[in-house]
Amino acid sequence: MGEAPVFYVENLKDRFSNGFNLRFKGFETSIDVGDKTFVIGSNNNDSISSIEVQIYDKSRGKWVIPTVLGTGPKRYEGHSAILLNEDRIMVITWGSTPDDCIWFLEVDTEYVKQQKKASGTEVVAWSKGVRGDAEKPVVISGPSGVGKGTLINMLMKEFPTMFGFSVSHTTRAPRSIEKNGVHYHFTERSIMEKDIKDGKFLEFASVHGNLYGTSIEAVEAVADSGKRCILDIDVQGAKSVRASSLDAVFIFISPPSVAKLEERLHLRGTETEEQIQKRLRNAKAEIEQGKSSGIFDHILCNDHLEKCYDDLKKLLGLDGTTSTNPKPSSKGINLPSKHAASKINNKILVKSETPGSGNPSKNSIVLDVSLLKGGAPSRTRGLNVYSVDPNPFSDSLNGIHKLS
Ligand SMILES: Nc1nc2c(ncn2[C@@H]2O[C@H](COP(=O)(O)OP(=O)(O)O)[C@@H](O)[C@H]2O)c(=O)[nH]1
Numbered sequence: 001m002g003e004a005p006v007f008y009v010e011n012l013k014d015r016f017s018n019g020f021n022l023r024f025k026g027f028e029t030s031i032d033v034g035d036k037t038f039v040i041g042s043n044n045n046d047s048i049s050s051i052e053v054q055i056y057d058k059s060r061g062k063w064v065i066p067t068v069l070g071t072g073p074k075r076y077e078g079h080s081a082i083l084l085n086e087d088r089i090m091v092i093t094w095g096s097t098p099d100d101c102i103w104f105l106e107v108d109t110e111y112v113k114q115q116k117k118a119s120g121t122e123v124v125a126w127s128k129g130v131r132g133d134a135e136k137p138v139v140i141s142g143p144s145g146v147g148k149g150t151l152i153n154m155l156m157k158e159f160p161t162m163f164g165f166s167v168s169h170t171t172r173a174p175r176s177i178e179k180n181g182v183h184y185h186f187t188e189r190s191i192m193e194k195d196i197k198d199g200k201f202l203e204f205a206s207v208h209g210n211l212y213g214t215s216i217e218a219v220e221a222v223a224d225s226g227k228r229c230i231l232d233i234d235v236q237g238a239k240s241v242r243a244s245s246l247d248a249v250f251i252f253i254s255p256p257s258v259a260k261l262e263e264r265l266h267l268r269g270t271e272t273e274e275q276i277q278k279r280l281r282n283a284k285a286e287i288e289q290g291k292s293s294g295i296f297d298h299i300l301c302n303d304h305l306e307k308c309y310d311d312l313k314k315l316l317g318l319d320g321t322t323s324t325n326p327k328p329s330s331k332g333i334n335l336p337s338k339h340a341a342s343k344i345n346n347k348i349l350v351k352s353e354t355p356g357s358g359n360p361s362k363n364s365i366v367l368d369v370s371l372l373k374g375g376a377p378s379r380t381r382g383l384n385v386y387s388v389d390p391n392p393f394s395d396s397l398n399g400i401h402k403l404s
């Protein structure tokens with residue numbers, strides 16, 4: 001077998017002239033996947049340019065406007081589009097900031113297939129591309145009053161540059177010491193329900209009569225800052241995260257006894273007696289599920305706090321044998337502002353439209369997509385970036401240097 005053919009992306013700078021009824025007023029590209037043509041276009045007006053997607057279903061001879069999940073690229077001057085793996089289109093935007101130029105429009109991934117099935121409509125989903133990997137998030141669950149918050153605070157205090165907390169949304173009222181945006185995003189049920197419908201949440205659950213949920217942004221913002229994300233969520237939420245594309249470590253904190261749990265809830269004094277009794281009723285089912293459902297990788301008993309904290313640190317590799325330096329935060333990619341993109345196996349060659357001008361490392365860049373991870377509804381990580389010795393007469397990938 002020879003090399004896979006090199007093929008160039010159609011940068012359809014000229015408007016479609018074949019009678020298609022396109023809504024776009026700017027710039028568009030088209031990509032065929034099976035019997036569908038995905039047309040990605042920008043609608044420019046003076047202040048903003050937004051990206052939109054239309055699908056031409058060749059078998060039915062019909063245009064379809066799909067449900068678009070997630071948030072795509074915002075301000076840009078044009079884009080290149082390349083089909084990867086027959087299930088997602090890589091969109092490289094022109095003139096965007098380095099942290100906002102690589103996007104993936106998923107058209108037939110597992111996530112999109114599930115969403116299509118659930119909604120009965122045509123669905124596509126955006127995922128932002130990010131260089132390198134993030135550390136596995138840590139999901140901590142356990143009944144109310146078991147000490148999850150206490151343990152997480154200890155961890156964040158001892159390793160402030162290493163861990164970041166995923167700030168959940170909730171419809172419950174704030175406690176007196178709780179700050180909006182720090183402990184929770186306190187929100188209205190109707191707003192949260194709309195955001196859930198719009199695909200902005202990784203998971204959500206009704207807990208003790210209130211709605212709680214982890215937004216995709218809450219987890220990704222921590223990972224983008226180079227920190228390891230900690231989620232404090234209930235067992236139903238942990239189950240949803242387990243079923244999602246997020247690869248995490250799952251830890252269940254159990255109490256020495258329900259009587260001790262009740263004692264702690266009374267001592268904390270943040271709930272009414274009625275609320276405490278509701279939490280205790282739920283606790284019994286949570287403890288049973290936590291210990292037997294197979295969701296959790298580790299179960300820790302929080303009897304003596306210091307001992308439990310030491311055990312937690314040990315299983316997170318914080319017993320002095322591993323580096324506690326944070327990973328560098330994810331860096332952007334300096335792409336030429338106007339470029340053409342082509343695909344060679346698992347590498348995307350991005351060449352400046354004006355070779356020889358400016359910074360050589362900006363003229364030709366290779367994006368290695370062989371180790372991509374994650375995807376919609378979260379970020380797509382694992383993108384590796386190389387600079388290429390500029391040679392305007394060749395598409396050769398010789399002389400490439402990994403950009404750190
Ligand atoms: N599924 C899910 N559960 C959450 C989330 N945030 C908090 N929880 C859980 O909701 C429950 C109640 O939390 P909270 O009202 O802070 O009370 P506390 O656990 O008694 O401190 C706890 O089990 C939390 O782990 C979330 O985003 N998703």
Ligand SMILES: Nc1ncnc2c1ncn2[C@@H]1O[C@H](COP(=O)(O)OP(=O)(O)O)[C@@H](O)[C@H]1O
Nearest residue numbers: 144145146147148149150264268302303304305
């Ligand atoms: N091992 C422990 N022994 C005794 N009290 C504890 C222990 N761990 C936590 N607590 C206390 O129990 C109460 C509930 O802990 P908290 O961290 O708020 O639980 P959660 O976040 O799981 O609801 C707090 O007042 C906390 O100081």
